[in-house]
Amino acid sequence: MSSSTASPASPGPADPAADGPLALTSRAPHVPADRLVAEMVPPPRFDSVRFDNYIPDANQPSQAEAVRVLAGFAAGLGGGASASGAGRKRWFRREAKPAVPAGPRGVYLDGGYGVGKTHLLASLWHATPAAPEHKAFGTFVELTNLVGALGFQQTVRTLSGHRLLCIDEFELDDPGDTVLVSTLLGKLVDAGVALAATSNTLPGKLGEGRFASADFLREIQGLSAHFRPLRIDGEDYRHRGLPEAPAPFDDDTVKRVAHATEGASLDDFPALLDHLSKVHPSRYGAMCDSLRAVCLTGVEPIPDQSTALRLVVLADRLYDREIPVLASGRPFDELFSEEMLNGGYKKKYFRAISRLTALARDAKSLVKE
Incomplete structure (x- = not known):
């Protein structure tokens, strides 16, 4: 790793x-700042997850469809400026802005807890054809911690050369943090970085124990056009059988x-x-x-x-x-x-x-x- x-x-x-x-x-x-940057990879539990070892529930066709769509999204992220060049130590200097492919630059995995969203998000990271130092994976908390450690502008420079940023458990409980990260993501989209996210429930949006994609897209304000919502139905797999x-x-x-x-x-x-x-x-x-x-x-x-x-x-x-x-x-x-x-x-x-x-x-x- x-x-x-x-x-x-x-x-x-x-x-x-x-x-x-x-x-x-x-x-x-x-924890030094360079460790925070280098550890933006899927955690040990998700080292070996891939699309082909995600087991869709036969009663939930949206799960198999999510695998198909995400695999295609990953394949579309190959090549470009972020797929070559120096490793993570480049984060102290600017790099040429990669070309921005047409179409949505993000996917939002919309589903309840325990349906395998993190498995799919990590599988997307693994399947994206870029070196590990050119794609990042972390929770919303880890991303805000990175901004706190490096500062906003340095975080933008650090992540702008990436092909993909995966954000697990995007937290929308704190409006200030939501605006901060939404602004950061806007800068990264402008730099050609693809995005993928899951999110947590807003207060008052309890319904099915899940966070609806329409609410997520509204909370991230001007970024909504860059995300394709991907619904994943199912029950908590940790208790399935x-x-x-x-x-x-x-x-x-x-x-x-x-x-x-x-x-x-x-x-x-x-x-x-x-x-x-x-x-x-x-x-x-x-x-x-x-x-x-x-x-x-x-x-x-x-x-x-x-x-x-x-x-x-x-x-x-x-x-x-x-x-x-x-x-x-x-x-x-x-x-x-x-x-x-x-x-x-x-x-x-x-x-x-x-x-x-x-x-x-x-x-x-x-x-x-």
Whole structure:
């Protein structure tokens, strides 16, 4: 992966001694800007995804149609100025503007959580015929973090030589961030960069647990003409024919597994939530470096929305990296209050529950009777 050449994150305070488990609460890494740029590739969970290993639901013809359309979109992005030249280190200088092909320069994947939008978005990245340093993949949060690290103009220069920018989970909850990123995307479209995006639900747009394409196109204002909406119907694949998530374990079991598993972390859940408030979410991925498993004791309902949203980001980074989560206390479907699950961030919370449940299922194999 391209990130292998990025500057490493400085680890912050040292982890506990080698004869005991690690602790997320001891980690507050500094992440240099060049690492943020180099890590704009599909995360480890999506390293091997491709269009041909996406399994469409036979009862949802829109899924097979999405594969066909996206494969054609990727094939149309070959060649041009972005497909050759220097690597990522060119981000400190300007490059010639590539020619802008005719037709829509973006696709918007419109569907509920768990229908495989991220799989398809990463497959589009992999299928686009350009070197990894000429295409970028990241969440909306990672893109705004990049703007914060580099500044707006430098981010424009950094990404303008790319063939493709994929944005997963485009967040429309904050109008200021939406305008910022929409302005950035306008500059990139002018430079010939193709766009692909998925998005999260706006407050008040809860309906089917999905965000409608008409609302997305309205929120990104003048960019709507550049996007082709692509509807993907279906149910959450993580629960399609899968067993129930395992019930939480007792504290002693969680601690025993943490001590017996190389590379495992062990944290008290309330203490971890407090620690997350002191580390910028852009650094949560680096917090997970080298982890083989996350063990948590005393899981309990989240006390407030700010804390809940930070946990959502951590859950995404753990899921991206396929790190199993073993926990005691309350089950993950009891993390968020009814008020949260019926509020403006509903889709994020349901995604977190779905992903943590999948990771808890993965962790069951760590427990040896």
